[in-house]
Amino acid sequence: MSKYNTNDPEAVEIRKKIEKLISLNPDIEIYDIISIEEVKRFEAENDIKLPNDYVWFITNVGNGGKWYGGEYQFYPLEKTYFSYEGLPDYKTGREKYSIDILSTGCSYSKGIILRGEHYGEISSDGDGLAFYHPISLHGFKEFYLKWLEEACLGYNNLFFDSRLYGTIEEHLEQYISNPDLELLWSIFYKVNKQCATKQFISDLYTVFVSETDNDNKVMLARILIKSGYEDTFSVLSTIFSPQNYETIVWELHSSICYFKKWLYAEGVMEDAPKYYDMLVEIMKYYETAKERKHFDHCLNMTIMNPKFNENDILGILTSDDEEIVKHLANSVFQNNILNRVGKYIDAAKIKYEKMNENKG
Template sequence: MWFRKNETQLDRIKNKLSQAMHKDADFSVFGASSHQYRVKEKLTAKELADWQAHNQVTLPEPYALFLTNVGNGGAGPYYGIYSIEKATSYTERQALLAKSVLHPGMTKEEWNHLTEPLTSDEDIPDEEYDDARNRVLGGMLCIGTQGCEYDMYLVLEGKYRGRIVYTSDFHPDHPFFFVYEDSFLDWYERWLDEIILDYDIGWFGSRMPGDENALIQIYQSASNEEIQAKALDGMFKFKEVSQITLDFLKSIVEQSSKNRATAVRLICKTSFDTGRKYILELLQSDEYEDFLQGLMILHASSKTANLTEFIPVILQRLDRIDDPETLRYAGYILEIYGAITLQNFAPFLCHADLKMQTTAIYAARSCENKLESWQIIEKMLKSGDPQVMKSSILYWGVIPHEKMLPYYKAVWPEYRTNPNFIEKFIGCLRELHLPDDYFDNEES
């Protein structure tokens, strides 16, 4: 009975592979050009049995059925599914035969304790590092890559046998991610469904599955805010939403719930004009985090929407910014509209915090007529921090003003042999009608 059920699913998958190929004929989905929705020749039952006997592993049945009934790798999420031979070559035998220790609810503390040998000691011997790594990846088979440091694993044993795990490097506080589906075939079929439905699947599998109605119901019946947040996050895969969903999102915003900013982002993704008044509310909110969220939404929309009406609101609230991230996003938006001046950014350029200073210097890189504000620049450079000087030279060049000369002379030895900067220094001197060797002259 179990096989008959999956036989039907296997038939669906074969049909949906053809539909997906037709839907994404130009291979615009991430990774599709590498596999072009084609699978490799299927494994025979004997080849599968031989592999399992040789490796002393029994594969989860849904994955084994895929290999013998659909294909031995090929088309699949991201860059596709590895053949069983390639999967084996990318999996350490010690890890393949080990116990699986990961689980979906793993806390940051559990993860940090597990990966501590991999993150805390740069001089750890290779053998010890490999042993620690294999403990983390134990009981799993590497079945594909998402690119860079991201891979996809199949759990081979234990309570979560058959689940797919997305991995990355061993970063503190970031446990590996278990996808929502319980089996390989369910995960694989969802991938095909989302292509056919023309969803945005750039990070396929990391968001909660379900159509608009299903996610609304999950949100409304959720027992905690974490599930609500995941239900909303799942909606980012929709390129457009219905009026019913739009009204649902508006109701969340108007309730001023913890998920208000996420709801505004979703509204703006579908209809920026509808979301304008909500962005203004975020920017004018007494909650500092709302202001940051509003800036982030504007930044995400900056290439397609006119943001002119928001510029005065941002400028009015500049004096409330007290962290580099918020300053960075404010800078992105203000720069587009030429609204950054050294005068309005002076508090940040002369800030006691180095990160605030360097963020402000980068944000003000396009400001014209810096010479007119030489007093601000001199005050900024008086901090004496080398990084401030380096950032100003990198992003602003060498400002040709006599008051700046002592500061440039002090760092000249560091730049005099660098061809990328020497012309900037010489250009400054020539604009001031000074000799090219001015900075080398002990009497200057």
């Protein structure tokens, strides 16, 4: 275990919680604390003043850490970086807006605001462009302790994106009394199959059935799926309409039908065939609507589905539409899948070459 201030009772208590979390997730690490002199030197070199609660944490509890093999990080002070208000042009002399301390994946991070009325609060950031989002109104320490408590409960928040205080059960009870989409988002970010009890899932389904607002019903559907509700087909059938197709495609692609590594489907789950007709209908809708992003996902999932029948989409497989031809020509499938559509892909490659020749 890394070094920390064993003479500070609060630091000792926090480290006990961190050790509990590490026992549940062995790939989590926390780094040694640093001295106050190192902090002051960093502040002087960068012409900034760090908030007191953050300074206390890195000099008493731990100066950063990592999890998921380093994919997500709580940066040690010496490896933090700054974001600037407006475009991230480091040559313009703009003031440092925030210091980015947490990597949360997909080029996003969390930072501490260093100036203005929101000094000391937590901001969201993407690609060096800082923007204020009220994640924690009372600073880093509150933000971290909230995350730590929820992580120890087994909540799915190791990427620091939980929104509101409280348990998923409390949020659902609050939602029943006062329907607020923000409560559902908070449940969505926290929940997983491990922490969702049978009673919670039962109560959640009751709320889902009675909900009349479409946006809220869609979010309840996503939470049910994430919680491990068994009859996902009936859930998606309930919200099946063009305005919800994007959500349905995402859920099918990411959690129901296909084993997924990042954004790419790598295998088919045993329940996939029951969603085949749903996929074909959505795909044909997106073909007509010229929504190529979602169309491409649907086409790939349809071809990978064990229930696939080339006659169902023959018009698409033999299409002369340039975008469809390009997609088929550049498609990469495993051999067992390629056997189903190989002749169409070969034909698309020839068509695409001719299209490019004609352009030349």
